[in-house]
Structures are given as structure tokens and as C-alpha cells.
Amino acid sequence: MTFGPIELEEVHGAHNYHPLPVMVSHGEGAWVWDDDGNRYLDFLAAYSALNFGHRHPALVSAAKEQLDRLTLTSRAFHHDLLGPFCSELAALAGKEMVLPMNSGAEGVETALKVARRWGHEVKGVPDGHASIVVMDGNFHGRTISIVSFSGDHVAKAHYGPYTPGFRSVPYGDTDALAAAIDETTVAVLVEPVQGEAGVIVPPPGYLHDVRRLCVEHDVLMIADEIQSGLGRTGATFACEHDSVVPDMYILGKALGGGIVPLSAVAANRDVLGVLTPGSHGSTFGGNPIACAVGREVVRLLDTGEPQQRAADLEEPLRQALEKLVGEGVLEVRVHGLWAGIDLDPALGTGRDLCEALARRGVLVKDTHGSSIRLSPPLMISEEDLLWGLDQLAEAVAELG
Numbered sequence: 001m002t003f004g005p006i007e008l009e010e011v012h013g014a015h016n017y018h019p020l021p022v023m024v025s026h027g028e029g030a031w032v033w034d035d036d037g038n039r040y041l042d043f044l045a046a047y048s049a050l051n052f053g054h055r056h057p058a059l060v061s062a063a064k065e066q067l068d069r070l071t072l073t074s075r076a077f078h079h080d081l082l083g084p085f086c087s088e089l090a091a092l093a094g095k096e097m098v099l100p101m102n103s104g105a106e107g108v109e110t111a112l113k114v115a116r117r118w119g120h121e122v123k124g125v126p127d128g129h130a131s132i133v134v135m136d137g138n139f140h141g142r143t144i145s146i147v148s149f150s151g152d153h154v155a156k157a158h159y160g161p162y163t164p165g166f167r168s169v170p171y172g173d174t175d176a177l178a179a180a181i182d183e184t185t186v187a188v189l190v191e192p193v194q195g196e197a198g199v200i201v202p203p204p205g206y207l208h209d210v211r212r213l214c215v216e217h218d219v220l221m222i223a224d225e226i227q228s229g230l231g232r233t234g235a236t237f238a239c240e241h242d243s244v245v246p247d248m249y250i251l252g253k254a255l256g257g258g259i260v261p262l263s264a265v266a267a268n269r270d271v272l273g274v275l276t277p278g279s280h281g282s283t284f285g286g287n288p289i290a291c292a293v294g295r296e297v298v299r300l301l302d303t304g305e306p307q308q309r310a311a312d313l314e315e316p317l318r319q320a321l322e323k324l325v326g327e328g329v330l331e332v333r334v335h336g337l338w339a340g341i342d343l344d345p346a347l348g349t350g351r352d353l354c355e356a357l358a359r360r361g362v363l364v365k366d367t368h369g370s371s372i373r374l375s376p377p378l379m380i381s382e383e384d385l386l387w388g389l390d391q392l393a394e395a396v397a398e399l400g
């Protein structure tokens with residue numbers, strides 16, 4: 001008996017995900033196909049990693065050219081793209097320095113390490129006493145330290161002993177944040193919009209308050225823009241909507257153009273300058289292929305077109321989703337081309353809705369409970385977007 005790829009995955013792959021039963025073998029733009037030729041509209045875009053769509057021609061050709069020239073040096077030697085990539089991404093972020101890593105979680109770990117080092121060496125917090133304030137409902141990845149301050153029981157259970165030094169406060173609550181900051185606090189880590197929590201947008205002015213409190217108490221503001229950044233909300237950074245500039249940006253997902261894992265921390269010299277040779281690193285961080293793709297991503301964002309596209313599609317997305325409220329949907333939250341949808345739990349789980357959508361040719365993923373999140377590629381046509389939203393309305397009706 002021969003096993004197909006899904007059975008092989010089931011038997012020989014660890015079960016740390018529960019994918020929808022769709023086998024994607026080809027992708028182009030906002031669409032993917034399975035081996036039987038069935039076509040699906042990708043309304044997830046790999047959680048924003050495919051902001052530019054599947055196989056964007058400029059990104060693919062940057063990767064291919066680099067594959068034919070040089071793939072890896074490690075950071076033991078220089079290569080000709082690291083400097084240009086760092087300077088171009090720093091310029092996009094309005095910062096002086098960049099440190100590229102690979103996965104988003106590594107980018108977050110990097111920011112936490114930099115903040116602790118800055119706290120001990122620059123702020124003068126006694127060594128080993130630095131504290132970092134985080135937000136309830138956060139999602140920053142899955143390393144031991146990151147799950148140590150996660151409120152998600154499934155992500156955290158049985159991974160102790162947990163890393164100390166983190167305090168969690170309710171998201172959007174300025175008073176709670178003010179009360180949590182003390183002389184040991186070196187950083188506040190915040191998602192400008194909580195993506196995995198269900199696209200939760202904080203109250204107006206909240207990020208501004210975070211910025212103010214950080215300045216008042218000599219604390220670094222770290223914005224995890226791994227999911228919210230690089231165009232998704234209609235701006236390069238979601239923080240821009242509140243005219244806030246954090247001390248550190250953490251970027252990932254779309255930075256790798258949907259081709260390579262690429263994350264980065266961007267900050268000024270007084271912060272990132274605390275790192276010295278050997279104090280942090282990664283063999284593949286800032287490798288030539290990642291830099292080639294990352295430079296092209298920065299070039300695409302420099303045009304402002306992806307950001308504008310998300311801004312333009314926000315209204316049609318909002319209008320279509322708001323029609324569903326009271327018709328099987330309890331609440332929708334829209335920010336740019338990004339939406340959280342709370343299905344009435346009486347109709348089913350988020351997973352039920354995702355399965356009904358997959359049967360109608362639209363791919364999405366539940367966040368938790370009865371919530372799903374939509375994050376289509378930013379280059380999707382309005383026609384395709386509206387078609388996908390029609391399928392959503394029909395899938396909700398089917399469950400009702």
C-alpha cells in the first residue's frame with residue numbers, strides 16, 4: 001500500500017498543527033491549486049507572510065538570480081548584500097540599524113535580549129533584574145521564553161520551568177501598564193494590533209499612551225509588527241496610524257516575500273549598538289538569498305503601492321463583513337486588509353466555518369474558538385476579494 005503526502009505527514013510528521021484537508025501544489029498571486037486542479041482563493045496568505053501574493057515575479061526573480069550566484073556565507077565572512085539590505089530596511093523603518101534573523105520568534109527573542117542588555121548596560125538595572133511588560137492575549141511566537149509569558153494554555157502547557165522577568169497586563173489598559181512599570185522595567189512589548197488574538201485593535205490613543213509612558217520611565221517601546229507591519233493595515237507600520245514611533249520594530253513574515261524565512265529588528269544605534277561580536281547571532285540570519293528577497297520587498301514597499309492597496313480595499317471589506325453582523329456573526333473588526341470575525345458559537349466553531357469555506361474554494365484559518373481571521377494578499381483584485389466575501393456570507397448562512 002502506498003501512502004499519499006497527507007498520510008505520510010500524518011505518520012511521520014509531528015502533529016503540532018491541524019491543517020485543513022487541502023493539499024496545495026501550485027500558487028500564483030492570490031490563488032492556489034491542488035493536484036486535481038481545484039482552485040482556492042488564499043484568504044490567509046500564510047498569516048501575512050504572502051502579503052505580495054504567491055510567486056510575485058520580482059521577488060521570484062531576485063531569489064533565482066541570487067541562487068545562481070551565492071547562497072550562504074554565514075556571518076563568518078561578509079557578503080555583498082547584507083550591508084545594502086540593512087541600510088535600505090533601516091531607511092524604510094526610519095532607524096539607524098537592522099539585525100536580520102530568520103523566524104519571527106527569533107526576531108522577538110532578539111528584541112528581548114537587546115532590551116535586557118540595554119537595561120543592564122545603559123539604563124543601569126542591576127544585572128539579572130530586568131523586567132519586561134507584555135500584554136494579555138499576546139502572540140509573539142513559540143520559544144521557551146516567549147511561551148513563558150503567553151496566556152495561551154495550549155502553547156504553554158508542560159514547557160516549564162518558565163523564563164522569569166515578564167509581567168503581563170490587559171491589552172489597551174493604560175492605567176494597568178503604568179502600574180506595572182517600575183525601576184526594573186527595561187521594555188514594553190506590544191503588538192499594535194493583536195493578530196492571533198483575532199485582529200484586536202486597541203482603543204484610540206493607546207499606543208500613544210504606551211509611547212508616553214516608555215519615554216517618562218526610560219523604557220524601550222518594542223512594537224512587534226511581524227503580522228501588522230509591511231502594508232497589512234494600509235501603512236508600512238501599524239504604529240503609524242497613531243503617529244507613534246517605537247524604539248524597536250520587530251519585522252518578519254512578509255519581509256521574506258513568501259519565499260524565505262526572514263525577520264529583523266530595527267532600532268537606533270543607542271539600542272542595537274549594545275550587541276557585540278559573539279553576544280548574539282544565527283548561521284542563516286541575513287543570508288544572501290534572504291537579503292536579495294528582502295531588498296526587493298523593501299523596494300516594493302518604497303513605492304507605497306501595497307500599503308495603498310490595503311487602504312483602498314479596507315472599505316469594501318468592512319462593508320461586506322458588517323452586513324454579516326446579526327446574521328450569524330457577532331462582531332467584526334477590520335483594519336486595512338485584515339479582519340477578525342466572531343462567528344456566533346451556536347452556529348459552530350471557527351474550524352467549522354473554515355471547512356465550509358474550503359468547500360467553497362476559499363482558504364482561511366480559525367484563530368481560536370469561533371473566531372477566524374482574514375488576511376488576503378494585498379495584491380488581490382477587488383473582484384476576487386468580493387467573490388471570496390460572497391463565499392463567506394454563504395458559508396455562514398449554510399452553518400445557520
Ligand SMILES: Cc1ncc(COP(=O)(O)O)c(C=O)c1O
Nearest residue numbers: 103104105139140141224226227
Ligand atoms: C505578532 C507575531 N509575532 C511573532 C510571531 C512568530 O513568528 P514565527 O511563526 O515566524 O516564529 C507571529 C506569528 O504568527 C506573530 O503574529
